[in-house]
Amino acid sequence: MPQTRSLDRVARVEDIETQADASAKPNFYVPHLTYDEMFAADGSVRPHYGPLHTRMTTLQPSELADRQRTLEQSFLLQGITFTVYGRDGAAEQIIPTDLFPRIIPGSEWQQIETGLIQRLRALNLFLADIYGDRKILADGVVPRDLVLGAPSYRREMVGLYVPHNSYVNVCGSDLIRGEDGVFSVLEDNLRVPSGVSYMLANRDASKRTFPGTYRASGVRPVERYPDLLLTTLKSMAADWRPDPQVVVLTPGVYNSAYYEHAYLARLMGVPLVEGRDLVVHDNRVYMRTTVGLRRVDVIYRRVDDDFIDPLTFRRDSSLGVAGLFNAYRAGNVVIANAPGTGVADDKAVYAYVPEIIKYYLGEDAILPNIETYLCREPAQLSHVLANLDKLVVKAVGASGGYGMLIGPHASQAERDEFADRIAADPDNYIAQPTIQLSTAPCLVDGQIEPRHVDLRPFILAGQKIVVTPGALTRVALKRGSLVVNSSQGGGSKDTWVLVGDGPQS
Amino acid sequence: MMLARVADSLYWIGRYIERAEHLSRLSDVMLTATLDQNDAAVAVARLAMASIGDTDHHLDGRTPLEAVHAMVFEHDDSSSVATSIARARENARQVRDQITTETWERVNLLYLRVTSDYAERDFGQASSSFLHAIIADLHLFKGAADATMSHGEGWGFLMLGVYLERAQLIARLLDACFGDKLEHVPLGDHLAQTAVLRMACALEPYLRAYTADIQPRFLLEFLLFNEEFPRSIRFTTARIEEHLTRLSRHSEATGRAGPERLAGRLSARLEFADMDEGQGPAAILSAVAAECSRIHLAIYETFVAYPLEQRLPA
Numbered sequence: 169m170p171q172t173r174s175l176d177r178v179a180r181v182e183d184i185e186t187q188a189d190a191s192a193k194p195n196f197y198v199p200h201l202t203y204d205e206m207f208a209a210d211g212s213v214r215p216h217y218g219p220l221h222t223r224m225t226t227l228q229p230s231e232l233a234d235r236q237r238t239l240e241q242s243f244l245l246q247g248i249t250f251t252v253y254g255r256d257g258a259a260e261q262i263i264p265t266d267l268f269p270r271i272i273p274g275s276e277w278q279q280i281e282t283g284l285i286q287r288l289r290a291l292n293l294f295l296a297d298i299y300g301d302r303k304i305l306a307d308g309v310v311p312r313d314l315v316l317g318a319p320s321y322r323r324e325m326v327g328l329y330v331p332h333n334s335y336v337n338v339c340g341s342d343l344i345r346g347e348d349g350v351f352s353v354l355e356d357n358l359r360v361p362s363g364v365s366y367m368l369a370n371r372d373a374s375k376r377t378f379p380g381t382y383r384a385s386g387v388r389p390v391e392r393y394p395d396l397l398l399t400t401l402k403s404m405a406a407d408w409r410p411d412p413q414v415v416v417l418t419p420g421v422y423n424s425a426y427y428e429h430a431y432l433a434r435l436m437g438v439p440l441v442e443g444r445d446l447v448v449h450d451n452r453v454y455m456r457t458t459v460g461l462r463r464v465d466v467i468y469r470r471v472d473d474d475f476i477d478p479l480t481f482r483r484d485s486s487l488g489v490a491g492l493f494n495a496y497r498a499g500n501v502v503i504a505n506a507p508g509t510g511v512a513d514d515k516a517v518y519a520y521v522p523e524i525i526k527y528y529l530g531e532d533a534i535l536p537n538i539e540t541y542l543c544r545e546p547a548q549l550s551h552v553l554a555n556l557d558k559l560v561v562k563a564v565g566a567s568g569g570y571g572m573l574i575g576p577h578a579s580q581a582e583r584d585e586f587a588d589r590i591a592a593d594p595d596n597y598i599a600q601p602t603i604q605l606s607t608a609p610c611l612v613d614g615q616i617e618p619r620h621v622d623l624r625p626f627i628l629a630g631q632k633i634v635v636t637p638g639a640l641t642r643v644a645l646k647r648g649s650l651v652v653n654s655s656q657g658g659g660s661k662d663t664w665v666l667v668g669d670g671p672q673s
Numbered sequence: 674m675m676l677a678r679v680a681d682s683l684y685w686i687g688r689y690i691e692r693a694e695h696l697s698r699l700s701d702v703m704l705t706a707t708l709d710q711n712d713a714a715v716a717v718a719r720l721a722m723a724s725i726g727d728t729d730h731h732l733d734g735r736t737p738l739e740a741v742h743a744m745v746f747e748h749d750d751s752s753s754v755a756t757s758i759a760r761a762r763e764n765a766r767q768v769r770d771q772i773t774t775e776t777w778e779r780v781n782l783l784y785l786r787v788t789s790d791y792a793e794r795d796f797g798q799a800s801s802s803f804l805h806a807i808i809a810d811l812h813l814f815k816g817a818a819d820a821t822m823s824h825g826e827g828w829g830f831l832m833l834g835v836y837l838e839r840a841q842l843i844a845r846l847l848d849a850c851f852g853d854k855l856e857h858v859p860l861g862d863h864l865a866q867t868a869v870l871r872m873a874c875a876l877e878p879y880l881r882a883y884t885a886d887i888q889p890r891f892l893l894e895f896l897l898f899n900e901e902f903p904r905s906i907r908f909t910t911a912r913i914e915e916h917l918t919r920l921s922r923h924s925e926a927t928g929r930a931g932p933e934r935l936a937g938r939l940s941a942r943l944e945f946a947d948m949d950e951g952q953g954p955a956a957i958l959s960a961v962a963a964e965c966s967r968i969h970l971a972i973y974e975t976f977v978a979y980p981l982e983q984r985l986p987a
Contacts, residue, residue, distance in 0.1 A: 246774070247766065247781050421767045434770035445676050449985055456677040458826065458920070458976040460984040 196224075197609070197618050203349045204618060205270055205608040215670035216273040219384040224268070229614050235377050236267050236611055242376075248369050250424045263366060264659030266610045269374050270621060270641040271385070273669040280343065280351055281635045283535030284627050288339055290525040291356065291512050292629060295335040297528075299325045299508065309527050310520045314544075315511060322473065322508030324480060328497060330506055331404050334629045337504040338397070338468075340364070340640075343535070343623040345606035352536040354603075354622065356521070358505065358513040360470050363640040363660075364393060364626050365428035370662035371638065386667040390638035393626065394435035397468075400630035404502045405465045412465035412502075414438045415455065417446075419471050419487045429470050443471075448491030451498040466502040467492075473507045481507075515564045515598050516542055539601055543594040552599040553590065556583045559599040561590065574650065576602050605650055610643055610661070620644040622652050623663065637665040679771050680830045681977045682764040686772075687834020689761035690780070694811045695842045696754045699725065700741040701804040702871045706864065707737040713862035720865070721872065723849040724842075725752060738800070745804070746793060754807065755787045773821040779814040783807065829916045833972070836916070837965060840909040843873055843896060844961045847906075851893055853955035860889045878902050893954055898943065906961055907943040913968065914940040920976070932971035939964040 249260040340361030405412035418429035433440035454461035475485040480493035519540040522533040541548040563571035607618035625639040642652035652658040706717040762784040870876040899905040917933035
């Protein structure tokens, strides 16, 4: 009760108080060498940040702290938490959330959006090809063993019909902005990307924290994501079932992203099922309801490939449904994303994406890649080993910020140890130059400080490709840290994509 | 039509919410009654403990406050207020997509309150107002559910849980006073009689029906057979029958020994029974307990854990 009431109060207060107390201005930081989202290099405020910057200067530190507390309370009350497993059993925590939105002007977004659409179109064509005629391999554009030998390549998928060639229906790419201010793609997440519920929850919160600023800035809405997702999923079954039954498949309440699974099911108005709720009979999938078995047509699964069907993939999985993959092969159910998409977001295949785009679309990539050294190539391997102190080295199969070395921040001993690992299994490693991610203002212990951020927009692909005008901005909350993953102490903040380029336009 | 697992969870949310409310009220009444130092106070404490299945060794060596503290917080005990709320909330989390945000926030807030670091301190400083606030919040949960959830199938399972749990709890309370067990507690004293009515949240409605003339026989009659009081066994069984009849309408499994038939039989028995029937109150109470268990099992066989072979498409 108290939480709800104080939220209302904050919402009203901002519109009433216009008098700024000039003596209690918060201290702003001086932008460092790296690109800052709010301040230009000469220290002036970028025009699209104008209204927010003005608001920040009129709020006293204590008011900022108040709003931050209210924000965290409302996340806790809504149960927007993830589970941390520690010594004393499991504890639920909220993902640290920063109250200042990150702002992207309209024209810049335009570029990001066309770039993302181009990239996903090419990647879906690539998947259709490597599970079909394998032309790109025959033409030698991508090495054959790199694709066919990858553990994430699913032989079971060869020759299957996938409607609209949309293997990837939900994609959450990670973009970063380097020192030159240019956005590039760091990673394509094509398996089961998560975080979209935080985008929506952050938006809900920032509208209440800065209602006046939100109105003045002209922000594009993100709230349609759930119904766009539903339309995308339905379009995957449209040619054989007129009104398909969609479900969300979750590993269960102990999964760290459970909140998101329940959130999306609720906002789409479809059942949230676990493996034990589904039965396959005669190559058709049914769910156990109170009135008997009911047919299921589209499964938006939030379970990894390995676990969806113990008969086809991992035998010891209890999260999946026995016989699901056969029903999929028979064309009686849609699984989204399709199994086997992971091969296209493999960190080594990533290096070839610009060529893949060129090969299928005849276009240059709009969003550049980060320069990537493949340790499988002997010449590049020796370059990597000689420059370990400047590079970031990543294991090809790992994600979530695990299994990586950030050369400049590591000790000589750590680098030596990693060098041995690379030399022992070069195929498993790639290296990239250390990028100074751009910074954005964050509230840290009552002070406004710059923190490194990345950008995860969400792209939907069914019959057509749609990009939601917004994103999850992930924040490295430790000073100087470049790791934004929530499993490694990262947080998040809302992202405002503007209709125009700022108040002047 | 809803997932069988979801129906199961909603049913248990109802049961745990009702259990938490009853235990909180029992605790509160017991604490207040035992402020008096006399035989009736001891009888009330014994009765409260007996009605939750604990014989009076539970009180051995402990003050009533310590016993109540255990009833509220003991985490291993499957029937404490904190455990019941935590389980209701865990079930709600599993069906988060099926209940409204308003309803979820109520049970989540309750959970955060009873598991917070300050809960035991607050209880120690003002136990009565602590319990009072929990009961009020549980009422808010029911109110939010009633006012914001669609009164369809999911709602039916939630209410089924509430009323089935309530019927069993009240039956157990009455059994402790009127049952044929050897150790049952005599209700000779006015203090004990009002305490029992308070435990069933029935004091004021009783007074309006029978005036301040409190007699064990009237008390039993009111809590067993009253048609309008929401905690009388007759009222709860009528609701159970009502909800089951609506739920069974959709089911393909009609025509078998469905739970609605069992509920109808129990409901009819309470409707037409009278106090002076041959076997006396003990027999009626044990019949209520047995029938409630059978209804519980029948709900499982019909809606939740049915054998798949019978339901596969031809």
